[in-house]
Amino acid sequence: MNPVKPAPPTAVEEATTAGPNTLTVIDNRTGKKYELPVTNGTIRALDLRQIKVDGKDFGMMSYDPAFNNTALCYSKITYIDGDAGILRYRGYPIEELAEKSTYLETAYLILHGELPTREQLDEWTYHVTHHTFIHESIKKFLDGFHYDAHPMGMMISTIAALSTFYPDAKDIFNEESRRKQIYRLIGKMPTLAAFAYRHSLGMPFEYPDNDLSYAGNFLNMLFKTTELKYHPNPTLERALDVLFILHADHEQNCSANAMRCVGSSHVDPYSATAAATAALYGPLHGGANEEVLRMLKEIGSVSRVPDYIKRVKAGEHKLMGFGHRIYKNYDPRARIIKRIADEVFEVMGRNPLTEIALECERIALEDDYFVKRKLYPNVDFYSGLIYQSMGFPMTMFPVLFAIPRTSGWIAQWEEMLLDREQKIARPRQVYLGQEQRSYVPIESRA
Ligand code: ACO
Numbered sequence: 001m002n003p004v005k006p007a008p009p010t011a012v013e014e015a016t017t018a019g020p021n022t023l024t025v026i027d028n029r030t031g032k033k034y035e036l037p038v039t040n041g042t043i044r045a046l047d048l049r050q051i052k053v054d055g056k057d058f059g060m061m062s063y064d065p066a067f068n069n070t071a072l073c074y075s076k077i078t079y080i081d082g083d084a085g086i087l088r089y090r091g092y093p094i095e096e097l098a099e100k101s102t103y104l105e106t107a108y109l110i111l112h113g114e115l116p117t118r119e120q121l122d123e124w125t126y127h128v129t130h131h132t133f134i135h136e137s138i139k140k141f142l143d144g145f146h147y148d149a150h151p152m153g154m155m156i157s158t159i160a161a162l163s164t165f166y167p168d169a170k171d172i173f174n175e176e177s178r179r180k181q182i183y184r185l186i187g188k189m190p191t192l193a194a195f196a197y198r199h200s201l202g203m204p205f206e207y208p209d210n211d212l213s214y215a216g217n218f219l220n221m222l223f224k225t226t227e228l229k230y231h232p233n234p235t236l237e238r239a240l241d242v243l244f245i246l247h248a249d250h251e252q253n254c255s256a257n258a259m260r261c262v263g264s265s266h267v268d269p270y271s272a273t274a275a276a277t278a279a280l281y282g283p284l285h286g287g288a289n290e291e292v293l294r295m296l297k298e299i300g301s302v303s304r305v306p307d308y309i310k311r312v313k314a315g316e317h318k319l320m321g322f323g324h325r326i327y328k329n330y331d332p333r334a335r336i337i338k339r340i341a342d343e344v345f346e347v348m349g350r351n352p353l354t355e356i357a358l359e360c361e362r363i364a365l366e367d368d369y370f371v372k373r374k375l376y377p378n379v380d381f382y383s384g385l386i387y388q389s390m391g392f393p394m395t396m397f398p399v400l401f402a403i404p405r406t407s408g409w410i411a412q413w414e415e416m417l418l419d420r421e422q423k424i425a426r427p428r429q430v431y432l433g434q435e436q437r438s439y440v441p442i443e444s445r446a
Pocket of ligand 1: 284285286288312317318319320325326373375378
C-alpha cells in the first residue's frame with residue numbers, strides 16, 4: 001500500500017514548528033507558503049524575491065518611500081531609542097560624553113569604536129591639528145563667491161574642491177590613505193567654515209592657531225580682529241565643544257544616508273562629504289533651528305504664545321523645534337542644550353527670545369494636542385538661541401552642524417566601505433508608467 005501523503009501543515013502549524021527565528025508568509029494569490037529567516041529582528045528584502053505568482057513574475061519587493069521601515073545596514077556606531085529618549089555613541093550615553101568628553105575625543109570614539117588612551121588621543125589631536133591649514137588656492141575660490149553667498153553653498157563647493165588637491169584620496173581601500181583624508185577632513189572643516197564666514201563680512205581670513213583647542217581655534221578664526229593672540233572665552237569654547245559632541249552623529253539620517261549612498265560608488269571621501277553637506281543644507285534637516293528663531297521673532301512676546309499655540313493646533317503652522325521622526329520623548333540632546341544655553345547667557349546676556357521659547361515649551365508640554373502626538377522639543381529648539389547669543393548669523397547655523405557631523409559621516413562611510421555585504425546603492429522602483437508605444441511624428445500628435 002502506498003503511504004498516504006500527509007496534508008500540508010496549516011500556516012499556524014508551520015509557523016509553530018518552524019522555530020522562533022523565521023517568518024511564515026502565505027501568498028493568498030497562489031496559496032503558497034514561504035519561510036523567511038529572521039535575523040536581528042529583520043527579514044532580508046531579497047528573500048521576498050522568491051515569492052512569485054508564476055515563472056515570469058520578477059518576484060515580490062517591498063515598497064518603502066523615505067525608508068520609513070527599511071534597515072540599510074548593520075551598524076555599530078550610534079544607538080537611538082526614540083521612545084525612551086536614548087542616544088549613545090559606541091555604547092556611551094550622550095549625557096556622559098557631553099559632561100566628560102571633548103569633541104575630538106568623541107570623534108575618535110565614533111571613528112575607532114573605543115575611547116582613546118592618553119597616547120592615542122595625543123597622537124589623534126596632533127594629526128587633526130596639523131591638517132587645519134588649507135591650500136592658498138582655496139582662498140581664491142572663496143573670493144569668487146558673492147558677498148552674500150550662503151556659507152553652506154560655499155562649504156559644499158570647497159569641500160568638493162578638496163578632492164582635486166588630494167588625488168591620493170581616491171585610494172579608498174588603502175587604510176593609510178583613509179586615515180590621512182580623515183585627519184584632513186576633520187581638521188579643515190572649521191577652517192573652511194570660518195573662511196566662508198569672514199568672506200561674507202569682507203574680513204581678512206584668519207589662519208588656524210594650533211595652540212588652541214578644536215573649538216577654541218574655530219572661535220579664533222571666526223572672531224579674531226587686531227589682538228596679537230586670541231583667547232577664547234572658556235565658557236563659550238566649552239559650550240561650542242559640547243554642541244559639537246551633541247551633533248557628531250545620529251545614525252541613518254538624511255545626510256548620513258547621502259554619505260553612504262554617494263560613497264557606495266567608491267568616489268573619494270571629499271566628494272561624498274560634499275554630498276552629505278548638501279543634504280544637511282535642506283530646511284527639513286539642518287535648517288530647522290533657523291526656523292525656530294524666525295518663529296520666536298514672529299511670536300514677539302510671551303503674552304502672544306497662547307494665541308500662537310492655538311493656531312498651531314488649528315493646523316495653521318507647526319511649532320518649529322518640536323517633534324521628531326525618531327524621538328517620541330524629550331530629545332536627550334535638547335535637555336543638554338538647555339543647560340548650555342544658561343551658561344552661554346551668563347556670559348553673553350540672556351537672549352530676549354528665551355522667555356518666549358520657555359513659555360512655548362511650558363504650554364506645549366501640558367497641552368493634550370502635543371502630549372497625544374508625543375511632540376517634545378528637539379535638538380533645534382534651543383540651539384539657535386545659543387548660536388545667536390554667541391554672535392553667529394542664522395546662515396551659519398547649518399555650518400555649525402556640518403563641522404562636527406563630519407566625524408559621523410566619515411565613520412558611516414568607512415563602515416559602509418568595509419562591510420562586505422554593501423555594494424553600490426541602487427534602489428528598485430515600481431514602474432507605473434506607459435506600456436511600450438510607438439513614436440508619433442510631431443505632425444500626427446493631437
Ligand atoms: N507642531 C505641530 N504639530 C506637529 C509638529 C509640530 N512641530 N510635528 C508634528 N506635528 C503633528 C502632525 O501634524 C501630525 O498630526 P496629525 O496626526 O494630526 O496629522 C502628528 O504630529 C505626527 O507628525 P508627522 O508629520 O507624521 O511626524 P514626522 O515624524 O513625519 O515628522 C518632523 C517629524 C518633520 C520633525 C515634524 O515633527 C516637524 O516638522 N517638526 C518641526 C520641524 C523641526 O523642528 N525639525 C527638526 C527636526 S530635528 C533634526 O532634523 C535635526
